[in-house]
Amino acid sequence: MILGIPYTELAWLAVALLAAGAVTGILAGVFGVGGGAVIVPVLYELFTLLAVPEEVRMPLCVGTSLAVIIPTSIRSFNAHRRKGMVDMSIVKIWAVPVVIGVLVGGVVARYAPADVFKAVFVVVAGLSAFRLLLGKDSWKLAEDIPGPLGMRAFGLVIGVLSALMGIGGGQLSSLFMTFYGRPIHQAVATSSGLGVIISVPGAISFIYAGWPRAAEFPDVAALQPPLALGYVSLIGFILFVPTSIWTAPIGARLAHTLPKRKLEVLFGLFLTLVCVRFVLSFF
Numbered sequence: 001m002i003l004g005i006p007y008t009e010l011a012w013l014a015v016a017l018l019a020a021g022a023v024t025g026i027l028a029g030v031f032g033v034g035g036g037a038v039i040v041p042v043l044y045e046l047f048t049l050l051a052v053p054e055e056v057r058m059p060l061c062v063g064t065s066l067a068v069i070i071p072t073s074i075r076s077f078n079a080h081r082r083k084g085m086v087d088m089s090i091v092k093i094w095a096v097p098v099v100i101g102v103l104v105g106g107v108v109a110r111y112a113p114a115d116v117f118k119a120v121f122v123v124v125a126g127l128s129a130f131r132l133l134l135g136k137d138s139w140k141l142a143e144d145i146p147g148p149l150g151m152r153a154f155g156l157v158i159g160v161l162s163a164l165m166g167i168g169g170g171q172l173s174s175l176f177m178t179f180y181g182r183p184i185h186q187a188v189a190t191s192s193g194l195g196v197i198i199s200v201p202g203a204i205s206f207i208y209a210g211w212p213r214a215a216e217f218p219d220v221a222a223l224q225p226p227l228a229l230g231y232v233s234l235i236g237f238i239l240f241v242p243t244s245i246w247t248a249p250i251g252a253r254l255a256h257t258l259p260k261r262k263l264e265v266l267f268g269l270f271l272t273l274v275c276v277r278f279v280l281s282f283f
Helices: 007-031 036-049 054-082 088-111 114-134 148-165 170-179 184-215 234-255 260-281
Strands: none
Touching: 007 036, 007 054, 007 234, 007 260, 036 054, 036 148, 036 234, 036 260, 054 088, 054 114, 054 148, 054 184, 054 234, 088 148, 088 184, 114 148, 114 170, 114 260, 148 170, 148 184, 170 184, 184 234, 184 260
């Protein structure tokens, strides 16, 4: 045993994390979501097997997801930017309010019950899936994005919700941009840039939020150093990152070969599956 965890259990955990990392990288590239919508439910199941208490399991998944998104989103963003699809004017205007929102979300994470994280995940992912699967091109709020004040306000909302979901902001920003007349491919590419802005302060804020909570569970090895720092699992981060970085550019290349409608349907179905999983977890 290592730190109270059997060798066989650690071996299965390592294999599962490496495989999930590969899938995460592909999805990050295809959908511009940073992979958080896959990382969080996968980690939830793994931490259940490791007997991490329910009251800290979900925030541990979210914090770890934000840490994993750091290198994955950088790779995905660079791949999309090389193809000239990223609208840097949007990324720049969202940068400051998004970071402020992430820090607010980190403070909320320190005190919020686990079900809050699940509820935010289901509501946001569900709305995104509905728009992608059943929406039409005619469903627009306007032909172009709002002015600077409206953009900054929405950036703040993206930051808070992304921090509580453990995502790179892709679902929220893609939904917003398509409602304001931007093509799905550009929305996906631009959204990948938010992952970089959200993940770094998000991971730091979850280390801060989880540090005192980990001290309340001294017998849970998965919450203690060197396996974790606060709400960030170091073993999860170390094993997810190599394969996710390797596969992210593959997903980005795939995204630019898919027809617009097929990309929307695939993204919508993926988000629907995630919603169903977390709704079931309430029961």
